[in-house]
Amino acid sequence: MTALSPRRRGPFHRQRGAWWLFLLPSGVVLTGVMLFPLGYAFWLSLHNYDLGSGSRDFIGLGNYAELLGDERFWNTLLRTVAIVMTAVSLEFCLGLMVAYGLYRLTFGVRVLNLLMFLPNIVTPVVAALFLRWIFIGRWGLVSGLLISWGIFPPDFLGDPVWARVTVVLADAWQFTPFMILVLYAGLNTVDQSQIEAAQIDGAGVWTLLFHIMLPSIRPLIVFVLAIRLMDAFRFFDTLYVLTAGGPGTATETITLYTYALAFRLLQVGKACALGVLTLVCVAMLVAVMIRVVYRREKGAF
Amino acid sequence: MRGRWISQLSLFVLLAGFTAINLTPVVWGFMTSIKQPVDAFAVPPRFVFTPTTEFHWQVWIEKGFWHFLLNSAVISVGTVIISVSIGTMAAYGLSRLSGGASRGVLFGLLAMRMFPHILLAIPFFVLARILGLVNTYPAMILALVAINQPFTIWLMRGFFVDVPHELYESAEIDGCTAWQVFARIALPIVRPGLWVTALFSLLLAYNEFLFALVLTGPDTKTLPVAIAEYGGEDLNYWSLSAAAAVGIMLPIVIFMMALQRHLVRGLALGAVKG
Numbered sequence: 050m051t052a053l054s055p056r057r058r059g060p061f062h063r064q065r066g067a068w069w070l071f072l073l074p075s076g077v078v079l080t081g082v083m084l085f086p087l088g089y090a091f092w093l094s095l096h097n098y099d100l101g102s103g104s105r106d107f108i109g110l111g112n113y114a115e116l117l118g119d120e121r122f123w124n125t126l127l128r129t130v131a132i133v134m135t136a137v138s139l140e141f142c143l144g145l146m147v148a149y150g151l152y153r154l155t156f157g158v159r160v161l162n163l164l165m166f167l168p169n170i171v172t173p174v175v176a177a178l179f180l181r182w183i184f185i186g187r188w189g190l191v192s193g194l195l196i197s198w199g200i201f202p203p204d205f206l207g208d209p210v211w212a213r214v215t216v217v218l219a220d221a222w223q224f225t226p227f228m229i230l231v232l233y234a235g236l237n238t239v240d241q242s243q244i245e246a247a248q249i250d251g252a253g254v255w256t257l258l259f260h261i262m263l264p265s266i267r268p269l270i271v272f273v274l275a276i277r278l279m280d281a282f283r284f285f286d287t288l289y290v291l292t293a294g295g296p297g298t299a300t301e302t303i304t305l306y307t308y309a310l311a312f313r314l315l316q317v318g319k320a321c322a323l324g325v326l327t328l329v330c331v332a333m334l335v336a337v338m339i340r341v342v343y344r345r346e347k348g349a350f
Numbered sequence: 351m352r353g354r355w356i357s358q359l360s361l362f363v364l365l366a367g368f369t370a371i372n373l374t375p376v377v378w379g380f381m382t383s384i385k386q387p388v389d390a391f392a393v394p395p396r397f398v399f400t401p402t403t404e405f406h407w408q409v410w411i412e413k414g415f416w417h418f419l420l421n422s423a424v425i426s427v428g429t430v431i432i433s434v435s436i437g438t439m440a441a442y443g444l445s446r447l448s449g450g451a452s453r454g455v456l457f458g459l460l461a462m463r464m465f466p467h468i469l470l471a472i473p474f475f476v477l478a479r480i481l482g483l484v485n486t487y488p489a490m491i492l493a494l495v496a497i498n499q500p501f502t503i504w505l506m507r508g509f510f511v512d513v514p515h516e517l518y519e520s521a522e523i524d525g526c527t528a529w530q531v532f533a534r535i536a537l538p539i540v541r542p543g544l545w546v547t548a549l550f551s552l553l554l555a556y557n558e559f560l561f562a563l564v565l566t567g568p569d570t571k572t573l574p575v576a577i578a579e580y581g582g583e584d585l586n587y588w589s590l591s592a593a594a595a596v597g598i599m600l601p602i603v604i605f606m607m608a609l610q611r612h613l614v615r616g617l618a619l620g621a622v623k624g
Contacts, residue, residue: 074440083462147368150365157362164372175598175599178379182592188391307468308560
């Protein structure tokens with residue numbers, strides 16, 4: 050931005066210090082289409098805004114007070130946390146085992162890795178339909194097979210407990226491949242000399258994994274867990290198609306509840322307040338996880 | 351030696367079994383799409399049947415799913431063109447910023463990536479309604495560009511970081527302007543990365559559901575919304591929606607084959623690399 054510009058043909062053609070201009074277009078879009086709507090949502094959350102009738106009154110923190118005093122909010126939050134925690138733990142354990150298996154395998158790794166990755170990039174709505182045809186009562190693949198083996202199948206999507214199991218399995222089906230991919234990439238970065246030294250000391254397969262490899266990719270593990278937790282917390286597509294929160298509210302997560310408030314009951318103000326509360330929950334989660342990494346690994350990035 | 355061979359083989363069988371279970375829903379969906387309803391509803395499930403492609407024809411041509419494919423194509427290609435252009439510029443700018451400033455911006459972007467999308471979808475809808483933009487392409491494209499920006503910038507930055515800064519400096523000494531350094535020096539080097547980023551943005555835009563559900567209408571409905579709304583009254587419903595689902599998945603399978611070497615970089619490192 051100093052006057053070192055021999056040819057003045059607009060800001061981009063200055064010689065030095067013009068790097069920040071490259072950030073401008075993206076910055077304008079992010080400010081206008083992301084930060085501004087976010088601020089607007091916060092503003093709306095302070096109103097009793099009914100989209101159907103169009104009535105809109107400023108009520109301060111009224112929506113928040115109402116939500117925090119509402120049993121349905123707490124139930125939904127607890128249910129979401131339970132589903133997310135179960136799903137992500139399952140994905141991590143399974144993902145680690147498969148990634149380590151791939152790491153030790155000496156042939157066919159690339160083909161397997163590619164094939165097992167498909168569920169993760171299939172359109173989530175389509176993935177949910179595929180799963181519906183597996184789990185739906187009577188005609189689904191699982192029920193059909195169980196019936197043909199003479200076992201009376203539970204109603205996987207209609208029974209509250211089984212529906213929650215199915216939802217966790219659905220999430221695991223879609224996102225274990227992501228865990229595998231990241232953890233496999235991580236395992237491959239572990240220092241080879243360290244592994245050889247441990248093997249000479251007679252470390253077994255599992256000692257090697259848990260005492261040598263996992264500690265050295267700890268920052269990556271925390272990071273991928275954080276990403277998965279946050280993504281799982283806001284996940285919507287699969288649930289919307291697979292169970293739509295049902296039966297009753299057995300699988301209704303906080304995102305589905307927000308959607309229902311805003312677009313079915315048209316209580317936009319209250320829905321925005323719920324969205325802000327979700328953001329606060331997620332931010333707290335991230336803050337805790339980042340602290341966990343940074344306390345020990347200064348400069349992990 | 352033989353023991354090692356046996357353990358490798360059993361490991362392979364175990365992992366192949368896991369892969370097979372993983373692919374079962376997809377394969378089953380494909381089988382449903384080429385079954386007559388009488389086979390699709392059979393208990394116990396039928397694995398041997400006379401295949402038919404009539405439902406693929408019916409759903410894509412007669413039920414008008416080609417129209418939604420067109421909408422999806424317009425919206426995702428529009429998104430990719432805008433998002434990758436401005437995202438690449440931003441990533442280049444970031445790669446040349448000083449460490450502290452760029453780290454701040456990157457954390458900000460990461461935070462934006464983590465916003466609950468529903469919290470953005472509500473104000474988007476209210477604003478689009480006020481501006482009369484519901485059921486138009488621009489509203490949907492703008493929304494997708496914004497939510498894809500953090501990912502695009504992170505991914506592209508990874509490619510720019512690998513470019514040696516001496517190249518820029520020597521170009522500057524030779525009298526290149528800031529824009530010329532970007533367009534003539536940096537861009538050609540990261541061109542492979544540009545393709546990878548474009549394809550991943552395309553995938554994100556093509557798969558997106560929540561914003562499409564809220565912002566699109568009868569004229570602009572994308573494939574995920576169309577198939578999610580597709581009604582179940584029809585007796586042939588299963589076969590038809592399975593045929594639609596398989597058709598929606600097809601470009602993604604092609605995408606996966608095309609990108610297999612970059613899958614790790616795009617998904618793992620794009621999300622994780624600092």
